[in-house]
Structures are given as C-alpha cells and as structure tokens.
Amino acid sequence: MENKDIKAVYFVGAGGIGMSAIARYFIHRGLVVAGYDKTPSDLTRQLEKEGMLIHYEECVDKIPEACKQPASCLVIYTPAIPAEHQELRYFRENGFEIQKRAQVLGTLTRQHKGLCVAGTHGKTTTSTMCAHIMHQSHLDCNAFLGGISKNYGTNYILSASDYVVIEADEFDRSFHWLRPWMSVITATDPDHLDIYGTKEAYLESFRHYTELIQPGGALIIHRDLEMREQLQEGVRRYDYALHEGDFHAENIRIEDGEISFDFISPIECVRGIELGQPVPINIENGIAAMAMAQLAGCTADELREGMRTFGGVDRRFDFKLKNDRIVFLSDYAHHPQEIYQSAKSIRELYRHRKITAIFQPHLYTRTRDFYKDFADALSQLDEVILTEIYPARELPIEGVTSELIYNNLRPGIEKQIIRKEDVLDLVRSRDFDVLIVLGAGDLDNQVPQITEILKNK
Template identity: 45%
Template structure:
C-alpha cells in the first residue's frame, strides 16, 4: 500500500475540479511537486497557477509529468483520455480523488459530511467554526469558503473535515469518526440506477463509521432507521430531533434562533445567510462543534462571522429594491429550497429564476420535480441543458421541463438572450426585483455580467 511519505511528485488529470483542486493544494502545501491538466481554464485553475501549480488545457503528452509518483484522476475524465491512457500503459500508480482522501485520512480524526443536498455548506460551516474558534482542522471542501476564498486549508491538529461525495460511491473509501448524512434523495441515477440503490449507498456509508463514532443524520430521512452506528442522533427544525433550532426569526436578511438539545442549548445564534434550510445546516454544524467541546459563546461568534460558500445562496447584489442570489442548485429539492428560502426573505419582490439544467440523464429522471420547483417562482428563464460528461439523449431537452410547468411565466433562452432580457429590465425601478441564477454547469459565467447590469 502506498505511503504518503514516499510521494514526491503528483500529477492531476482534471485538476480544476473543486475536490481535485483541494487535493492539489494539499500536496503543494506539504512540499510535493504538483502539476496537472484540465479541459478549460477557470478562475480556480488560475488561482492554482498563481499558487505555483503548473496547469495546461490540452491533452498533451509533452507536458505531462512522466516521472510522477502518483497520478490522481477524476471519474468524469473519459477512459480514452490520452494522458490517462499513457499513465495506465506505463504502470504509474493511479488513484481517484476518493482513494487519495482515504490515504490522507487513514491516521487522522475525520469528520465526513455526506448527502445529496447540503453537504458543501455543512462541511464548510464546520471547518469555519473549527478555524475561527482556534480549534483547528484540515479542510477538504466541495466549494469555495467566502471567508477564506479557498476550498482547502491545513493545520497542526490532526483533524480532517471532508466533504464525502456519493458520486461513483466515492465516500465508501472514508473512515469517519463523526459522520453527517443530510439527505438520501434519488440522484446520480446514471450511476446507481434506482433510488433504492442511492439509499443503500448511504446506509453502507454509515457502516464505514469507526467503532464508537457518532452518526448525525437529518430527522425524517426515509430509510433513516436503517442507518448503521451505535451512536446515532438526528438534527433538524422539528422538536422531535435530538438537535434542533427554535425561536427562529428573520432580521434584515439574517436568521436568529436558539439551538436546542436534550441537555444543552445555545442562545442568540445569528446566521448571516439566507434560506431556512441553512438554519438546519447550521444546527448540524453546531452539534458537531459542541461534540468536539468547543464552548457555546465561541460557536456563536463563529457562526455570526460565517460568510457562506460561493454559489450556495450567495448574495451577488443586495439592494433595497433589487436582490440577486446565485446558487449551485441542480436537483429539484435544491431548487425548491433556494426559491422558497429567497421568497421567505423577500416576500414582496417579484421572483425571477434563471435555471440551467445539468445533465441529460438528470433532466430526464427529474423533469417533473424540476417543473414543480420552478413553478414556485413568478418567472423562469430556462437555459439549454448543460451536458457535462454526457452525450445527448433523444427527446431530452429543456423543453421537457417547460412542457410540464403550469404556473410561472416561462421563457426558453440561451445565455446571450438572458443577458439581453436582464439589460432591458435593469433600468426599471418601479417594482422590487428578486433574481436567482441556479445550476451546476457554466451558468456561473453569467454572474459577473448580470451583476454589472443590476448595479447601475
């Protein structure tokens, strides 16, 4: 079995992925030589380059690391990728991201957060609380923490906070001391086939918990009773959970609440982040922090200082008469959460959402759910499907969702047409406007142009 100390040179295929880039930063921090490939340049890959990590954007055998001790690749890379084929043919050690995380965390105390929704926010919240309070941790995040503009940091304390990814059953390689499960909804059916198989994977993940470890799951999960672990507690907004929030109120876009358990409570928690679902996420993070022995007053200070995760209910524009929120939502339940959360905070504003479906298979499998969630908005601008790793499927387009919508005003448009629509309306201040962009594809390319149009 490979030992970390023997690794000197690491090459990444797909280095620009959010999880892969965190690993690249980890190896660079520990003095390893790191280089990599990605399909396209992004702000994240540019950051890696600025940090001294060489990245190229074409399949080029002349630019790879031929003497790499370890090659890390993402499952999203096609099997025929020239560089991947070269490394396989020449016998280089190859590992997926999940295998590397398993290697790194083999001898550490691990807090692993899994779930089809909410895991990035909870992982980042926990890591932030531990960092802000001085407890310390090594963080491997699935998003960019706004407080630190990074998805990775290191600390002397041998504690790792890891976002546990269910895609490709990657999280089954981890060994949590504390495991959090946020949701077990059907997703990645191109991998799992059925909703029952998705649920079984999470049940198997709970079985990875170390002896004596804590399992914390959201109250009310279907199959929640089947999760394994001798010490299983729940969190949520209902008083039936072991940890819950009460006395929830809204004050100028912030949530104020009291954190409760059977034998302790924390008063006057202020969460400067939109969306009632994020109060629930904060409950999970606070429960973990309390479990580690962090005092309540320090937890309150840390939560109040939390600025969120990029593309997770992120405020881009926040003015009295216009608010623009961006979110990574790419599943019907995530869409429901962001739209309902935004409308709760701004009930008097007209709500318009720009949504980019992600993957043909996901659109096919959840078209009804997408239509139902999108109908919660007043108006929907629906972009073409972002294919990512997939080839087109006959009959599966954004029109599939559009045909099932019944309430919201709907326009099918490409990115240029969307910007033209926003530009035409930007000067109209007669009605307060709430705008949301959502999706996991390249819809983030619209964020800055829209911000510039709205901030006039």
C-alpha cells in the same frame, strides 16, 4: 500515499474544485505537484501561481521528469477523465500508483479524525460551516470542501490540527473510500440515477457509507430520511431537524433579512445563535454543522462566534446585489429538492416581492428523470425563464429538452424559454424586483456581467 517515498504528485484533471484542494495540500507539504487539464481557468492560473506545473494539451512528453518515476510519484485522476486518455494510459502501463481523488481523501480520514458531511444537497454549505466553526475554535481543522468558502477565498484549509472536515460525495460511490470519525447525512433524495439506476441502489449506497463510521465516533442524521443506517458497535447515533430531534432549533426569528434562533442540544443548549448568512435553509444546515462541531469539542461561545461570522459559499445562495430597488443572487441548486429549498427560502425572505428565476437545467438524464419535480419546485416563484439543458458529461437524449419543465409549470406563472446567449440582452431590456440565477452549468459565468447591468440601471 502511505508510502514515505512519494516525492511528486500528478493530477490528471487538475482544475476541478475538489482536485485543486488536494493539489494545494501537497504543494503545502513541499512535493513536486503537476498535472493536466483541458482548459485554463481562474483556478488553474491560481494553482500555477502557487507552484503547480500545469499543461493543457494531452501529451506524455509534457509530464515533468519528477512525475515519470513510478516509485516516487502518486497519480490522482478524476472519474470525468476518459479511460483512453493518453497520459492516464501511460501511467497505467508503467506501474504507477493511481488513485481517485476520493481514495486520497479516504487515506486522510485514516490519518486524521474525519468530520464528513454526506447528502444529496446541503453538504457543501454544511461542511463549509462546520469547517469555519472548527477553524476559528481552539480545535482548528484541515478541510476539503466542494465549494469556495467566502471566509477564506478557497475550498481548502490546512493546519496542524488532528481534524479534517470533508465533503463526502456520493457521485460514483466516491464516499465509500472514506472512514469518517463522525458524519452528518443531510438528505437522500435520489440523484445520479445515471450511475445508480434505482432509488433503492442509491439508498443502499448511503446505508453502506454509515457502516464505515469508526467506533467511538457518531452519525448525525436528518430525521426525515428514507434510508436505514447500519452502524458499527460503539458509534453513537443522533438525529436532527428544524423543529425536532436530538439537535433542533427553537425561538426562530426571521425579520428584516436577519435570522436568529436557539440551538437545542443533548450536550449543551446555546441561546441566541445569529446566522452570518441569513437564509432560512441555513438554520437546518447550521444545526447539523454545530452538532458535529459540538460533539468534536467546540464550546458554546465558539459555536456562536462561528455561526455569526460565517460568510457563506460561492454560488450557494450567493447575494450579488441587495438594495431597496433590486435583489440579485446566484445559486448552484440543480436537483429538484435543492431548487425547492432555494425557492422556499427566497419566498420566506421576500414574501411580498416578485421573484424571477433564470434556470439552466443540468444533464439530460436528470431532466428526464425529474422534470415534473423541477416544475413543481420552480412553481413557487412568480416568473421562470428557462435556458437549454447544460449537457456536462452527456450526449443529447431524444425528446428531452427544457420544454418538459416549461410545459409542467403551474398555470398562471409567467414563463419563457430563451437561448443562453440571449440572457444578457433580456436582463438589459427588463426591470426585476428579485432575480435569482439557478443551476450548476455555465450560466454562472454570466453572473458578473448580469450584476454590472443591474447595478448600472
């Protein structure tokens, strides 16, 4: 990508949320942008409208001519694509420069000042918040996010700014390609043990990531983490948490679905922050986002305005209906600690109402490793409806089913396991007070229909 002769970019696996953001970056720069994806989706159809050439059949003949020149075409692939994929094999055998999405983002952090957010959970919301604060400030920014920002209807922001906000993903050690100028680390609860093997290896991966922060920059790390960072000379270190740390909140007020607080900072305290997306967990996410934006140079008024107007992220504590009769929301939470935070937040907002969750576990390995933690987290709610496990990239593991979670839910909780196909019928046949759909699988595809059913009751 440093090569000035790049005229075309080809994506093997074009339709993922992260890949599409980079595709848009190159479309915006006027390059020929093409790619393969397995299935058409709203996202791929939108990319085609914006000028990307996409096909859905694994076939070398369908690669456009401009993308068959090794000297002028950069190939970007996602680790989800199998090594024997015939298009990927064609590019490998013919001497093309082939990069993972994460390598491309790494190059961007060398060309811009990278404001990166890493962590097992909270990173999508925190990076999207930071991008929104920066974008509406005098500094502006580019951004590559892991979710669709409701403020912009996209997962990416492009500008002439020197700053780029990036969600730093620890999956497959992708974040080791980055060279952040500043980074937040929100959490290090072990995940992706199918890749890392042990908790120690997972924490070591984060330690190595902190070594990559550039001198002159800063690390903003949550106070309660088990990991030990290792910073280059000239990197400042700050910590944050809800009630303590260099950056924290005071005078938190949660009433009538509204949340406000004072932002305490070693640089400048900012009173009267109002949360545009009033969810308790977003107080802490907001502290981290404001800390990074403030260190980059945003003013008190810009922080206040950015937080007040933040609209949230699709599928992150995403309210679909909110009236006196019914509250319905969907949340991408799929790790026990995320489910715990999500359940805790919804319980704080609706103390005296009956809360029902429909949860689709994601991955056999994750369910096997954490089924007791999932059950503990879900047990904060009044009723839990489980569907079968969403396999994503995995084959079934004998003895690993949703029953592992079901059997460990606290006594007295209402609970059942149903097939995903029966979810809509269940919603039609029941009345709910507060309903949340949880998980990172494909149950979310039914959320629009669930919303309609509940609206029409």
